[in-house]
Amino acid sequence: MTIPATKTARQARIVALVTAGSVRSQAELAELLGQDGLQVTQATLSRDLVELGAVRVRDASGTLVYAVPQPGSSDVVVGGEKIAEALDSRLAALCKELLITAEASANLVMLRTPPGAAQYFASVIDQSTMHQVLGTIAGDDTIMVVTRDPKGGQDLAEHFLALTSRD
Structure with a gap:
């Protein structure tokens, strides 16, 4: 070749x-x-x-x-x-390790992480199978997640929080 x-x-x-x-x-x-x-x-x-x-x-x-x-x-x-399950379990593992808070407003979710972790965490969210996520913007310790549903922020914030207790 x-x-x-x-x-x-x-x-x-x-x-x-x-x-x-x-x-x-x-x-x-x-x-x-x-x-x-x-x-x-x-x-x-x-x-x-x-x-x-x-x-x-x-x-x-x-x-x-x-x-x-x-x-x-x-x-x-x-x-x-x-292999969708692998990406989902990777996201759940990061939520357990890095997610400090998740708060919603309309179609936005603000995630807080330890300093320096937001960009990596946002990249994993972008690569995940969560079709309700339109995209992310990450700073040093904060991620803004934009949902496709104009009122989907609260459900998505609850989903991220639920991932912290997933086995």
């Missing part, structure tokens, strides 16, 4: 590799890319994974593997199978 040494081609190949099989580490991914003639540094690979929205999820056997959201969707595919 001949793949041009462009960022776009490299990232497309990363998506194909991660979607088709179980890639357990960046080293394994770099090796697979190398087999395709794409030599990449760990720093470049790390940036690519962040830009692609890659996450680490457990596959059917319980092994942590990389997964990427499908274009135009919040669905994550690992080895050809969609």
Whole structure:
């Protein structure tokens, strides 16, 4: 296979590799890319994974593997199978660890986190399967979540709070 040494081609190949099989580490991914003639540094690979929205999820056997959201969707595919539950459990784990308060007003929810955690937490919300979320804006310790429903803020705030006690 001949793949041009462009960022776009490299990232497309990363998506194909991660979607088709179980890639357990960046080293394994770099090796697979190398087999395709794409030599990449760990720093470049790390940036690519962040830009692609890659996450680490457990596959059917319980092994942590990389997964990427499908274009135009919040669905994550690992080895050809969609993994929505992994994203939901990741969000629940972060709510337990980082959510301090959740308050609503109309279609807005304000989430408070420890200092420095808001941007990461907002990214996980954006990648989640919560279709009622239109988007997020994050500062250092505050996230504004905008809901699709003009009056959906209270329900969403309660959902975030319920995730803190989910097993």
